[in-house]
Amino acid sequence: MFSTDHKVIGKQYIGLALFSVFLGMLLSLVMRFHLVHPDTKVRLFQMLWPEGAPGGQMTPELYLSLMTMHGTIMVFFVLTTAPQSGFGNYFLPLQIGAHDMAFPVLNMLSFWTTALSLVTLLLAFLVEGGAPLSGWTAYPPLSGLGKITGPGQGLGQDLWILSIAMFCVASLMGAINIIVTVIELRAPGMGYFDMPLTCWGWFVTALISLFAFAVLLPGGVLLLLDRVAGTSFFIPGGLIVNDQVQGRSGGSPLLFQHLFWFFGHPEVYIAILPGMGVISTVLSVFSGKKVFGYKAMAVAMLAIGGLGFVVWGHHMFISGMSPYSSIAFSVLTMAVGVPSAVKTFNWLATLWGGRLRFTAAMHYALGFVSLFITGGITGLVLGQPGLDIYFHDTYFVVAHFHLIMGVAAVFAIWAALHYWFPKMYGRFLNERLGKIHFFLTFVGVYAVFVPLHFAGFVGNPRRYPDFKEYEFLKSVTGLHMGVTHAAYFLAAVQLIFLFNYFWSQRRGAVAPGNPWGATTREWTDD
Amino acid sequence: MAIAILIAALAGATLALFFQPRWWFPEAISAHARAYDAHFLVTLCVIGCIFVFAQGLLAWVIFRYRDRGQAVTGSDGSSALEIAWTSATAVIFLGLALAGQGIWAGVHLEGSDPRALKVEVLAKQFAWSYRYAGADGAFGRVDIKQIDDAGGNSFGIDAKDPRGKDDLTAAVLRVPVGRPVELQLKSRDVIHNFFVRELRLKQDVVPGMTIPLRFTATKVGTYEVPCSELCGLGHHQMRSSLVVMTEDDYAAWLAEAQQKVVLP
Amino acid sequence: MTNVARTGQTLLVVASSMLFAAVTSAMVVRRGIGGDWVAPELPAWVWATAVLGPLASWLILRGWVRGAVIAGGLLVGLQVLVLAELRMAVIGEAFLSVLVAAHAIHAAAGVAALARWGERAGLFWHFVGALWIYVLFLFGVWA
Numbered sequence: 006m007f008s009t010d011h012k013v014i015g016k017q018y019i020g021l022a023l024f025s026v027f028l029g030m031l032l033s034l035v036m037r038f039h040l041v042h043p044d045t046k047v048r049l050f051q052m053l054w055p056e057g058a059p060g061g062q063m064t065p066e067l068y069l070s071l072m073t074m075h076g077t078i079m080v081f082f083v084l085t086t087a088p089q090s091g092f093g094n095y096f097l098p099l100q101i102g103a104h105d106m107a108f109p110v111l112n113m114l115s116f117w118t119t120a121l122s123l124v125t126l127l128l129a130f131l132v133e134g135g136a137p138l139s140g141w142t143a144y145p146p147l148s149g150l151g152k153i154t155g156p157g158q159g160l161g162q163d164l165w166i167l168s169i170a171m172f173c174v175a176s177l178m179g180a181i182n183i184i185v186t187v188i189e190l191r192a193p194g195m196g197y198f199d200m201p202l203t204c205w206g207w208f209v210t211a212l213i214s215l216f217a218f219a220v221l222l223p224g225g226v227l228l229l230l231d232r233v234a235g236t237s238f239f240i241p242g243g244l245i246v247n248d249q250v251q252g253r254s255g256g257s258p259l260l261f262q263h264l265f266w267f268f269g270h271p272e273v274y275i276a277i278l279p280g281m282g283v284i285s286t287v288l289s290v291f292s293g294k295k296v297f298g299y300k301a302m303a304v305a306m307l308a309i310g311g312l313g314f315v316v317w318g319h320h321m322f323i324s325g326m327s328p329y330s331s332i333a334f335s336v337l338t339m340a341v342g343v344p345s346a347v348k349t350f351n352w353l354a355t356l357w358g359g360r361l362r363f364t365a366a367m368h369y370a371l372g373f374v375s376l377f378i379t380g381g382i383t384g385l386v387l388g389q390p391g392l393d394i395y396f397h398d399t400y401f402v403v404a405h406f407h408l409i410m411g412v413a414a415v416f417a418i419w420a421a422l423h424y425w426f427p428k429m430y431g432r433f434l435n436e437r438l439g440k441i442h443f444f445l446t447f448v449g450v451y452a453v454f455v456p457l458h459f460a461g462f463v464g465n466p467r468r469y470p471d472f473k474e475y476e477f478l479k480s481v482t483g484l485h486m487g488v489t490h491a492a493y494f495l496a497a498v499q500l501i502f503l504f505n506y507f508w509s510q511r512r513g514a515v516a517p518g519n520p521w522g523a524t525t526r527e528w529t530d531d
Numbered sequence: 532m533a534i535a536i537l538i539a540a541l542a543g544a545t546l547a548l549f550f551q552p553r554w555w556f557p558e559a560i561s562a563h564a565r566a567y568d569a570h571f572l573v574t575l576c577v578i579g580c581i582f583v584f585a586q587g588l589l590a591w592v593i594f595r596y597r598d599r600g601q602a603v604t605g606s607d608g609s610s611a612l613e614i615a616w617t618s619a620t621a622v623i624f625l626g627l628a629l630a631g632q633g634i635w636a637g638v639h640l641e642g643s644d645p646r647a648l649k650v651e652v653l654a655k656q657f658a659w660s661y662r663y664a665g666a667d668g669a670f671g672r673v674d675i676k677q678i679d680d681a682g683g684n685s686f687g688i689d690a691k692d693p694r695g696k697d698d699l700t701a702a703v704l705r706v707p708v709g710r711p712v713e714l715q716l717k718s719r720d721v722i723h724n725f726f727v728r729e730l731r732l733k734q735d736v737v738p739g740m741t742i743p744l745r746f747t748a749t750k751v752g753t754y755e756v757p758c759s760e761l762c763g764l765g766h767h768q769m770r771s772s773l774v775v776m777t778e779d780d781y782a783a784w785l786a787e788a789q790q791k792v793v794l795p
Numbered sequence: 796m797t798n799v800a801r802t803g804q805t806l807l808v809v810a811s812s813m814l815f816a817a818v819t820s821a822m823v824v825r826r827g828i829g830g831d832w833v834a835p836e837l838p839a840w841v842w843a844t845a846v847l848g849p850l851a852s853w854l855i856l857r858g859w860v861r862g863a864v865i866a867g868g869l870l871v872g873l874q875v876l877v878l879a880e881l882r883m884a885v886i887g888e889a890f891l892s893v894l895v896a897a898h899a900i901h902a903a904a905g906v907a908a909l910a911r912w913g914e915r916a917g918l919f920w921h922f923v924g925a926l927w928i929y930v931l932f933l934f935g936v937w938a
Contacts, residue, residue: 336625343617459551
């Protein structure tokens with residue numbers, strides 16, 4: 006259990022992410038159900054959350070805490086752990102010819118700190134008042150004043166911050182491990198530009214993590230002190246909450262947003278860069294060609310990593326910060342779109358002139374490219390502060406980030422699983438089930454997330470437990486009903502994947518040493 | 532093969548949704564809102580072209596190079612191509628960013644209009660209130676100790692300040708059509724957000740700050756104001772209205788409301 | 796020292812520097828806009844602790860790691876005394892508390908690393924000593 010072998014730790018991370026992703030998905034189903042049936046009483050809800058759903062009727066605060074937990078679980082424990090810590094741990098040493106990571110014990114500690122962090126987060130469901138309701142972004146003062154701002158804002162929010170702080174520490178340890186491994190343990194004669202793009206993905210992601218989590222950690226600590234030690238880092242003076250005057254002074258809510266998004270935006274790239282590396286590899290192997298523009302691809306990753314640190318302000322266009330800085334952030338944000346577009350062109354050029362073999366992994370990789378285009382292109386709307394004014398905090402944003410950061414990254418995980426499963430378990434994931442799962446899922450994600458953009462056009466704010474209060478939201482009832490049903494469908498077809506994943510570990514077709522005819526070391530060394 | 536068709540079909544379906552009239556922006560009721568819609572349309576055309584081009588190319592490449600036993604021919608790199616598509620996307624993306632600055636500047640970088648009707652907006656969990664300066668055109672001092680929501684003094688207007696005697700507070704924002712309005716947004720507890728869809732305006736309301744927001748509504752009507760920044764368990768019910776009135780109706784309302792002003 | 800140990804410590808130094816830079820910039824912003832800033836006053840003896848870091852570094856270079864551990868341990872102990880004096884409700888002191896506590900954690904980890912790995916953990920300790928001088932400088936000269 007406390008193994009220091011990188012392969013075991015990689016599998017442990019993937020297992021943790023798999024548990025988390027299904028939990029996060031179940032929470033989202035409960036939310037989708039409530040959005041379209043806000044008055045329906047459900048006994049199961051009452052059994053699960055006696056306080057949050059008295060008589061089976063879900064309260065707004067329960068909806069908001071499900072939303073907070075869904076976002077936190079998905080962003081941290083799925084999108085940050087599986088692509089980077091899961092596959093990175095397992096395959097980085099193999100691909101660069103190292104025996105293990107540079108610090109195996111530290112590696113083991115990283116995983117168990119992450120696991121403890123997840124347990125701490127889930128404990129928030131069980132404590133008095135339940136899980137926090139301030140969203141995965143936890144803006145103060147809502148998150149900074151304790152129980153007075155809502156039921157989950159007591160112990161639940163404290164546990165949330167503790168969990169994130171632990172996650173930061175674990176991620177910093179993991180990042181150091183990966184960077185040192187890349188710098189010091191490459192096989193003799195292997196230069197940086199001889200590494201597969203997957204290794205570039207993990208390397209750049211680790212560099213981003215090193216800087217980003219080192220800022221989120223103190224941000225979380227300062228927020229916790231505002232809650233428990235009566236400091237005023239983020240809490241301004243003269244507040245009256247629930248008719249009680251709060252004795253704080255001079256703090257700045259925007260300061261927290263700056264610290265949070267300095268981490269939060271690079272976090273998007275932490276989720277997607279390892280996937281980009283995987284996609285490059287899979288497209289190349291199944292086109293029978295080398296990756297087109299290898300060097301441009303590696304440099305584009307570095308550019309995304311670097312520019313990713315100077316665009317955080319685009320999350321704050323309407324926050325009240327200086328309107329002049331919005332202009333600078335906007336230009337930089339559009340600039341960070343350029344290397345992403347360059348990568349897309351290079352993927353298309355990789356396919357060009359090849360002989361495409363449509364394995365399951367290749368399906369997911371091609372699906373990734375399509376989703377990356379669909380989800381990325383709306384960034385050109387949101388990156389303009391003038392246009393963001395209307396769309397900020399509407400379902401348009403929900404659609405945008407789910408497609409590009411959530412779904413695209415998960416498609417990359419599936420591509421990686423189908424591609425590397427023979428190496429990890431000596432057997433294939435069932436190809437036919439994989440393709441069926443791909444087609445149903447691909448249709449499902451378009452059906453769920455494309456319509457949500459249109460709720461955004463109507464101006465539908467996100468983070469609403471129901472839409473009953475507003476006349477103008479009557480027009481989106483049908484749209485949300487459709488999306489909810491598409492979500493049920495999407496969730497149901499995940500059972501195919503789950504079955505395939507566990508069944509193939511025992512019963513899958515036995516794989517030869519290098520089943521795909523790949524040229525990287527994890528297949529050719531032995 | 533099947534995946535090429537599916538990508539084309541899903542891209543086509545996505546595109547088709549843009550031609551349905553049901554889920555779209557509400558009517559624009561200010562010059563800014565109309566400028567917003569015009570620039571949005573330009574952006575939409577640009578990204579629509581990119582979308583069709585990229586998804587179409589993807590589907591076509593998949594179809595064209597499916598395994599039929601052919602020899603692999605394509606190259607694995609070209610500096611000319613890299614430079615071409617890097618500079619092409621840079622020009623398009625940065626061009627959009629610059630073209631869109633006009634709308635932003637129109638809302639946030641233009642100075643205060645001296646003729647503007649000034650209204651103070653106070654947000655709290657989970658209600659909005661508005662304060663007009665009254666006949667003297669000056670807001671009275673506030674004192675948080677005098678805040679009394681039940682007594683109708685949510686702002687805490689200081690009874691000792693003569694300028695505050697005629698200050699008018701209301702739960703609905705009423706403004707005359709065609710007159711510039713300058714809101715002063717304040718929050719008493721957590722962050723809220725003032726959003727009027729028809730004006731294409733949205734602004735966070737941050738405790739500890741006073742944030743200006745300017746507009747000139749050009750169409751009479753009643754418009755909903757939904758809170759658009761998560762503010763707690765009543766967030767989804769924190770609703771208010773903007774009522775744009777003719778000058779005469781507004782004057783009549785103001786005169787009547789002014790008579791009822793009684794301060795503690 | 797192996798390359799792996801040196802690179803690992805260097806990256807740890809980068810991450811810690813980033814963390815202290817984040818708190819510093821938060822402090823600059825908060826001091827600028829809060830309007831309630833009062834420079835925290837430190838007891839005179841605190842300034843003397845600035846020499847403990849370099850002293851321990853010198854002892855490491857001279858090969859007397861046990862002496863360095865004692866000097867480092869003394870620094871951590873004195874930092875705990877400083878923390879006990881500070882009031883969280885005063886924003887300048889709250890920032891100072893955060894920086895001193897964060898440094899104390901680093902120093903304690905540095906001492907533990909010296910005790911465990913000897914002079915191979917020297918690089919990290921040199922950084923810790925310099926970092927403490929930075930924290931004192933921040934409050935003595937600037938805040």
